[in-house]
Amino acid sequence: MLVAPSLLSANFANLQADFEILNSSNADYLHVDVMDGVFVPNISIGFPVIKAIQRLARKPLDVHMMIVEPQKYISQVRDCGAEIMNVHFEACTHLNRVVHEIKEAGMKAGVTLNPATPVFMLEDIISELDLVLIMSVNPGFGGQAFIENSLNKVSRLRRLIEASGSHALIEVDGGVNEMTGAALSKAGADILVAGSYVFKAPDPMKAIDTLKSL
Numbered sequence: 458m459l460v461a462p463s464l465l466s467a468n469f470a471n472l473q474a475d476f477e478i479l480n481s482s483n484a485d486y487l488h489v490d491v492m493d494g495v496f497v498p499n500i501s502i503g504f505p506v507i508k509a510i511q512r513l514a515r516k517p518l519d520v521h522m523m524i525v526e527p528q529k530y531i532s533q534v535r536d537c538g539a540e541i542m543n544v545h546f547e548a549c550t551h552l553n554r555v556v557h558e559i560k561e562a563g564m565k566a567g568v569t570l571n572p573a574t575p576v577f578m579l580e581d582i583i584s585e586l587d588l589v590l591i592m593s594v595n596p597g598f599g600g601q602a603f604i605e606n607s608l609n610k611v612s613r614l615r616r617l618i619e620a621s622g623s624h625a626l627i628e629v630d631g632g633v634n635e636m637t638g639a640a641l642s643k644a645g646a647d648i649l650v651a652g653s654y655v656f657k658a659p660d661p662m663k664a665i666d667t668l669k670s671l
């Protein structure tokens with residue numbers, strides 16, 4: 458299992474300390490949430506901060522754009538050194554074009570589904586994707602309860618990926634802990650994003666290793 462700790466739950470008053478932990482941990486990615494107060498009812502961080510994060514982080518950045526019109530910011534995300542750029546299905550009128558532009562910019566293209574968006578909406582784009590991010594909470598805040606139906610969605614997405622011959626990875630974000638993570642692993646998830654479970658743990662490195670072992 459690949460693990461991407463979500464920076465949203467880190468201590469923004471002392472990011473240096475959290476980066477020391479993350480950099481020496483077995484985490485595979487650093488998940489960075491960008492929120493605009495329009496697509497989701499919260500505002501997080503923007504590009505100057507992500508650039509500073511890039512200088513501190515020794516893990517590849519997985520940037521999750523919870524914003525309207527994410528296509529306007531592809532080059533800025535690339536300039537922040539992101540390896541993966543995730544855009545919401547619900548935020549892109551011309552998803553095929555956006556996915557191609559992300560890839561042309563040299564990043565891996567991820568498409569995110571809100572909890573109420575069915576997996577079959579990706580049928581005609583799945584073969585072009587590097588990753589699908591299933592939101593297992595309504596996006597905007599850390600610390601929410603896992604939505605159980607996400608397990609069905611992950612199983613259905615796994616079947617869609619296998620049937621289409623796609624190489625897309627399945628990432629899941631929201632309410633991930635040891636229990637939900639184990640169920641997600643069984644359902645077919647490849648990457649677990651975890652905020653509170655990692656950063657509120659007495660030993661964040663151990664929490665990361667626990668998720669990795671699932």
Ligand SMILES: O=C(CO)[C@@H](O)[C@H](O)COP(=O)(O)O
Binds near residue numbers: 594598599632653
């Ligand atoms: O994108 C989001 C929330 O919108 C997530 O990345 C959260 O940061 C996950 O937090 P936990 O549910 O793991 O506490």
